[in-house]
Amino acid sequence: MSDGFVRFENIQKTYDGKSLVVKSLNLSIGRGEFLTMLGPSGSGKTTTLMMLAGFESATGGEIYLDGIKINNIPPHKRGLGMVFQNYALFPHMTIAENVAFPLKVRGVSKADAEDKVRKALDMVQMSGLQSRKPAQLSGGQQQRIALARALVFEPKLLLMDEPLGALDKQLREHMQYEIKHLHDRLGITVVYVTHDQSEALTMSDRIAVFDDGRIQQLATPDELYEKPENSFVAQFIGENNKLRGVVKEISNGRARVEIGGNTIIDALPIQAEIGKPTIVSVRPERVEIEPSASEVTASGRIEEIIYLGDHIRIRMTVLGSSNFVVKVRNRSGRRTFTAGEEVRIGWALQDCRALDV
Amino acid sequence: MKMLNGKWMLLGALGTLAVTTATAQAGQLTVISWGGAYTTSQVEAYQKPWMAKSGNTIVSADYNGGLAEVKAQVQSGNVTWDVVDVETSEGVSGCNDGLFEKIDASKLPKGDNGASPLDDFVPGAITDCAISTIAYANIFGYDSTKFAGDKPTKVADFFDLKKFPGKRGMKKEAKVNLEMALMADGVAAADVYKVLATKEGVDRAFKKLETIKGSIVWWEAGAQPPQLLASGEVTMTTAYNGRLFTPAVTENKPFVIVWDGQQQVFDTWAIPKGSKNKDLALDFIAFSTGTKPLADQARYIPYGPARKSSAPLVGKFKDDKTDMAPHMPTNPENMKNAIVQDVKFWADHYDELNERFVSWIGK
């Protein structure tokens, strides 16, 4: 997939000349790929996107688009479509004028432009509102118009910075699918910024998890979830149980981790060194209670039971950690639990990863 | 003005409070004049001695001339000014408009030499509502460093741009300028107002003014002419004689006054109609137009006393070196070609001629 349609090579950025907001970023995005930059606030996502769009200049490194270095090309010559968080529709223009704007500045003939505008509005299911002003539309409608405007001139690359951030949950989910379908249909390359992990998981081909100006992991959504490479990613994506311990031994692709002073359990050695502290991470839904045959087992006491309809969430104390969560599917004939009960729990070795502290 | 009102209202309120306790309360008078060295001379020569003698106090404030404020006060019935220094012509027109109290001049004190007041004041100094204090002169002056050879000596020289190049400062008003233009055009001093009363005379005056129109810098306040001369913006300017005297004598500025064609004007005291301190105001006016205060004023400013009996008492300037007599408009040497502004003429023709003047100046 990485034929390198967009490439960041050793990109650095500082605003104040003191601290790096983006630290040596390397990233290659394939043609037609939907890549999401995901990360907490202030991690440098927008900055990276703005450098790609040309609104910020990189203070080090090179950016290539389709094989051409674009560091010194001004934004209006980069030919990228962009959708902003607050839509950035031009308030003094009608919807039709907004969508026609990129065509007009490109000198497209009036008839052609009208045709394209109609198609673009059809595409986002917004025909019929041409003569309204942006202020007369709802947030979701405005977002569709912004999308149509960014796509109407058929750009090579579409950039979106938290485009759904201002919408309510239901509408946001709906729009996620629509954007995803548009991407599938048009085959356009998309770089998408969000700090909503479920959004990232839903839409992306690959996700770049940002933290502190670095990409912590670049992977497909399932890989990111199943195989986090460090505890930040494990922590940031989905829910996670953490067991702190010290690596005693690594052999046969297993790390033996001592937890709570006397118990030793096995884990996959992802970022583990003998004699160093580690965090063993296990997803709550991968833990079995009263397992039949598990590679790793432990015992725990049930502290709290929360009924959530499709599943039951059990908080227990395991190996000295009182925040250990287990999710049990709510199927018929399942076992009942009571608080204070001592139970055995277990999980597969591949679900249990020894990561950095 | 606002400040003054506020202060006055407060004082008034305090005053009414005080009246209930003590009836023989010392009064307070609000006296309005033109500011600068002129007001200073009045404070020194009139106000301080009067306050010392009568035990009353004076609030002194400045204005820029004109009767608008007096009219506003009289019409609204809220008269806060007690004594105002106005030019005679304004004293007369204000009197016509009912803005000033009538003053019976025969009740003024006799001159120190025993002359009755009606004889002691020079002709034209007494009008129905306004009593003159001094006569000043509208003269023109020049910066002597600007002309290497001949110096201007005649009123016609003011209009001679070839011989005496440079800009001219003039007051933005019809009065004085029209008379000056006629005298420069050869009209004898005695005939100026006769000529100016005819349409042809007015045309002649404007025609003369037109010859230097492009070189005129107009001024409005008496403080401007010395500034215009000092900054070099003009080489010659009309002015009130005292305004050029002071910088020339105290700051050694190279200003020279040309007395030829001087026009004398009286400055007068008047009482706005409805003043709450009319009696006190009358007392102040009677005192300050006495022989000695008028003569004393010449210590501070070269304006001629309106009483004949004051003339012999005029001595030296406050520096105790400069003899004042040669700098007085009334000095015979300065009176060779002079007119006294005709108040009656201007009362009749002020509106008419100013209308034309304003129209001329705006074009």
Add this chain to the structure above:
Amino acid sequence: MLSMTNIPDQKSLSRQLAVAERRNKIKAFVLVVPLLLFVLASFVLPIASLVWLGGYNDTFSKALPETTRLLQQWDAKSPISEELAASFVTELRAAKLKDAAVPTRVATVINREQAGSLSKIKQVLTASDMASPFKEHLIALNDEWAKPDIWHAMKIVAPSFTPRFYLQALDHRITADGTIVSETDDNAIQILLFSRTLMVAAIVTLLCAILGFPIAYIMAHAETKTSNMMLIVVLLPFWTSLLVRTTAWIALLQQNGVINDLLVRIGLIDNDHRLVMMYNMFATLVAMTHVLLPFMILPLFSVMKSIKGNLTRAALSLGATPWTAFWKVYFPQTIPGLGAGCLLVFILAVGYYITPALVGGQSGQLISNIIAFHMQKTLNWSLASAIGTLLLIGVLLLYWLYNRLVGIDKMKLA
């Protein structure tokens, strides 16, 4: 379990509502009463009296009612009747007994139409033997009374309601027989000054817009610290008095002023050819632009501050050149501020007169100078009011035009 409360029927409910609302309305009204009174006293009444004063002057008719009636009957052509002369003299002298200022005030009004009337009427007042036949006595006093001129003047000033001040404000005169003639060239000035004032105001507005726009732009897009600094600098002129500011310009622009000195020192101009930048239109425009600039910058600044920064970026990302992005996207958003600034500057400029009078020389003579002149010098408040009313109408017309073109609802002040 549900307790039944007394649910009132529809009618009494709406009555309750009405009572509650009335109470609120009264409360609200009482709260705005001071403001209403203030607006009435400081705005509506003065303007109403301005318009009124420009068209109503009863100085003559109130003092001489019978004479007024007789003058109205007179055809202005035939010789005046003994009856008119008698009524004039007796009413004038009777008025003097009541208030000595009244006849001279009347004379002043007549004198404005016919110069020289003042002294003649004063003669009548002081003459000892005024009895029948009055006409002959008048002529004996001064043969001017035989001419129709002074009687014509009286016929013109006699009516209380009169268009003559408004006509005069438009360079026209009404004659005794009621025809309207235009003012002689020697005296015509108002229309010239109206147009000069409008032109100066328009140029100053344009200059303020050209200078103010970039300044406001930089302020709106600078860091808070810098923009606060600039705001203080922009507001600085407000903290110095008008006269100080004007004097500063004189010191800068005059022939021996700072700028000329500087130009001579660096050899750009010859000492004998110093630039004339003072007491002309140039000085008027410079000084007025300086004084009024803040009124342009502040509304522009506040509007620019509220323009979302990503609009320009959006335009650029869509392929617009920086100029197109500015002109087609950014600039249209600033129009409410620009409109408000222009309107403010223009209206203020129309009323300015101290600054132009001090620095502008002859060209600094604007319509407001004339208003001030008649207010302060000639005390012809009726004429001043008439000119002021016409100026007000002109400004309202412009306001209306602005509303048609830009829309007043779009205006944003700082």
